[in-house]
Amino acid sequence: MTAQILDGKAALASIKDELKTKVAALKERGITPGLGTVLVGDDPGSRWYVGAKHRDCAEIGITSIRRDLPADSTLEEVLAVVRELNEDPACTGFLVQQPTGLDENAILSAVDPAKDVDGLHPVNLGRLVLGEPGPLPCTPMGCIELLRRHEVPVKGAKVAVVGRGITVGRPLGLILTRRSENATPVLCHTGTRDLAAEVRTADIVVAAAGVPGIITADMVKPGAAVLDVGVSRVEGEDGKSRIAGDVADDVTEVAGWISPNPGGVGPMTRAMLLANVVGAAGA
Numbered sequence: 109m110t111a112q113i114l115d116g117k118a119a120l121a122s123i124k125d126e127l128k129t130k131v132a133a134l135k136e137r138g139i140t141p142g143l144g145t146v147l148v149g150d151d152p153g154s155r156w157y158v159g160a161k162h163r164d165c166a167e168i169g170i171t172s173i174r175r176d177l178p179a180d181s182t183l184e185e186v187l188a189v190v191r192e193l194n195e196d197p198a199c200t201g202f203l204v205q206q207p208t209g210l211d212e213n214a215i216l217s218a219v220d221p222a223k224d225v226d227g228l229h230p231v232n233l234g235r236l237v238l239g240e241p242g243p244l245p246c247t248p249m250g251c252i253e254l255l256r257r258h259e260v261p262v263k264g265a266k267v268a269v270v271g272r273g274i275t276v277g278r279p280l281g282l283i284l285t286r287r288s289e290n291a292t293p294v295l296c297h298t299g300t301r302d303l304a305a306e307v308r309t310a311d312i313v314v315a316a317a318g319v320p321g322i323i324t325a326d327m328v329k330p331g332a333a334v335l336d337v338g339v340s341r342v343e344g345e346d347g348k349s350r351i352a353g354d355v356a357d358d359v360t361e362v363a364g365w366i367s368p369n370p371g372g373v374g375p376m377t378r379a380m381l382l383a384n385v386v387g388a389a390g391a
């Protein structure tokens with residue numbers, strides 16, 4: 109038996125179609141959503157992500173504002189661009205692509221929370237803790253939306269979240285405990301005594317540790333849904349750089365559902381970003 113595919117590419121296409129209608133409705137009201145991106149340096153992966161975000165925007169009628177800064181930019185220089193975008197009425201939402209090599213918390217805190225389409229500003233993370241409405245982090249919401257669209261039950265599920273990072277694991281745990289999800293997350297990290305035991309009893313596994321192949325077939329309950337969030341870049345046999353996920357290849361023989369990588373959670377992150385941009389613009 110091999111696992112069914114949690115197809116992030118197809119879900120992204122459907123979400124774009126849905127958002128196109130919303131963008132058109134906003135334009136009727138005289139509102140044009142505009143996504144700003146700030147990119148520091150010339151890491152090829154980061155450039156690709158930012159380029160993909162702007163291509164997505166163009167497809168659904170969202171304006172792009174792009175600020176590319178040199179690799180040696182100072183925190184002050186980045187903050188100056190953040191302030192400029194905070195003030196720019198054409199920019200309804202923006203993000204500073206991570207990593208910048210600078211103080212990420214200082215950068216995130218400087219963004220107007222109303223324009224924070226990453227959902228990572230302290231005020232918006234606070235809203236999530238308090239259960240108040242606000243933009244939600246894109247990768248965690250992408251995981252949930254990917255499960256929903258394939259009708260994988262989340263309510264009541266035990267979810268092993270592997271990794272406590274600020275962009276995925278930590279907020280995903282909070283989202284899963286909301287009444288609207290009603291799941292039981294177990295947040296695993298490097299201090300977890302028996303990772304295999306936690307993963308083995310999970311109905312859903314979200315691997316967001318950034319450790320290639322950390323989730324192996326022997327750790328997965330037969331039929332479980334496994335989401336691969338890991339994006340390590342490794343050199344392949346041909347010498348070319350490729351993405352290595354956190355989920356080992358043989359997991360597909362045990363899992364009931366698996367998100368391919370690429371083609372799974374990555375496109376969903378972009379989908380949820382678009383949803384946040386439309387949301388921040390007033391939809």
Ligand SMILES: Nc1nc(=O)c2c([nH]1)NC[C@@H]1CN(c3ccc(C(=O)N[C@@H](CCC(=O)O)C(=O)O)cc3)C=[N+]21
Pocket residue numbers: 156157160203204205206207226246339351369370371372373374375376377378
């Ligand atoms: N402020 C900020 N916000 C982010 O949302 C943010 C960030 N910084 N820094 C980096 C991570 C990573 N990220 C991805 C987005 C799309 C894909 C994606 O679409 N990947 C495709 C293609 C992958 C490929 O072939 O290179 C896929 O998985 O199929 C992946 C990863 C957003 N991030």
